[in-house]
Amino acid sequence: MPTIIDGKKISSDIRDEIKLQVEALKNEGKRAPHLAIIIVGDDGASHTYVGGKITACKAVGFDYTLMQFAGTISEDKLLKHVDQLNADTDIDGFIVQLPLPAHISVEKITMSISPEKDVDGFTNENFGSITSKVPLLMPATPLGVMELIKRYEIETEGKNCVIVGASRLVGAPLALMMSNEANATVTLCHKYTKDLASHTREADILVVAVGKPGLVTKNMVKEGAVVIDVGTTRIEDPSKKSGFRLSGDVDYEEVAPLTSHITPVPGGVGPMTIASLMINTLQAAKNNLK
Template sequence: MPQILDGKKVAAEIKQEIAAKVNELVAQGKRAPHLAIIIVGDDGASHTYVNGKIKACKEVGFDFTLMHFAKTISEEKLIKHIEQFNADTDIDGFIVQLPLPEHISVEKVTESISAEKDVDGFTNQNFGSIGSQTPLLMPATPFGVMELLNRYKIETKGKYCVVVGASRLVGAPLGILMTQQGQATVTLCHKYTENISQYTKNADILLVAVGKPHLVTADMVKEGAVVVDVGTTRIDDPTRKSGFRLVGDVDYENVAPKTSYITPVPGGVGPMTIASLLMNTLRAYEMLLETA
């Protein structure tokens, strides 16, 4: 039987560690770390994610600010609000929840965020620091995946790792982290890779981040592999109160019996992303204190 990589459990441990640190800071007469969140429009999934982040802030004792704008806000106005957050010394880190309306450039918005406060780790400066000896704020989801592997003491050194999905937000930074920190031999596959299974079925560690339900089937996975499923897609399910359920990129039911370790969806990488966001906010707060 495979061992479950329980992101929910590990994220709860991380939150306890952060809460203890915040209590210590407050006891010393310092203010609590402060995370701000900007959300544009009324995308249901985005609001669910934002609510999860606010709940996590409350659990660890962070201060938080939420700004919600109509989807009609101009790019220029949104960037002005971001610049105000950049200048506000009481705000340690902030995120702009994606996706954004079509008339707003994600790249322009991301690059207008100060790298020191970019707790999602999306700016070019933070992305570029991943491969350096002194990484700054790490992209939250890849950071969460690495933390999950570390806390389960999964050996990555010298292992063959395959990353399926090469997005700027997850797959590409994960490939760099597994090479640099994990010291693994990494193959990065994407939508133009032909016959992906020739790579996946040789992988000791398989990381999948595409957003296509059940893309990875049992015949694509090596016996005893470690499988981390980053993908989450909402599919309609009238039997659920919410009317939908979340499924991953991996056909969990059929793949799990072949693996040594596997993440569930939900409850695997998702909670780790939020835990990473909290770790980055604490780090941003500490960096701000150092320069004060």
């Protein structure tokens, strides 16, 4: 039977660790870290994710500010709010929840965030620092994946790591982290990759981050592999109270028996993204309080 990588438990452990550090800051007469969250529009999933981030802030003792704007806000006005947060010394870090309305450039908004406050790790400076000996604020989801690998003591040195999905949010930064920090031999697959299965079958560690439910089946995974499923897609399901269920990129029932370790969806990587956001906010606060 495979070891189920429990992101809920690890994220809970991280929250407990951060809570102790926040209490230590307060005991030194310093204020709690402060995270601001901007959300634009009425996207249901976005509001759910933001709710999870606020719950995490409360759990670790962070202060937080929620800024909600109508989907009709102009790009210029949103940029002004970003500038205000950049200048506010009481705000240690902030995020702009994605997706944004079509008339607003995600790249323009993201790149206007001060790298010191970019707790999602999206800016060019933070992304580029992955290859530095002094990394800055790391992209949140890849950081969460790395934490799972470390805390489950999964051997990475010299192992073949295949990452399916080359997005700037997950696949591309994770490839750099697995190569530089974990000393793995990394293959990064994307939509132009020919014969995907021939690559995934070589993986000692397989990470899938595409957003295509059931993309990876048992014939694509070698026995004993570690499988980390980053994909999270909402699928309509009338039997659920919410009206939907979450599906990963890996056919879990088929693939799990072959693996040594596997993440479930939900409950695997998902909680770790928020835990990483808390890690980054604490780091940004420590840097700011200096």
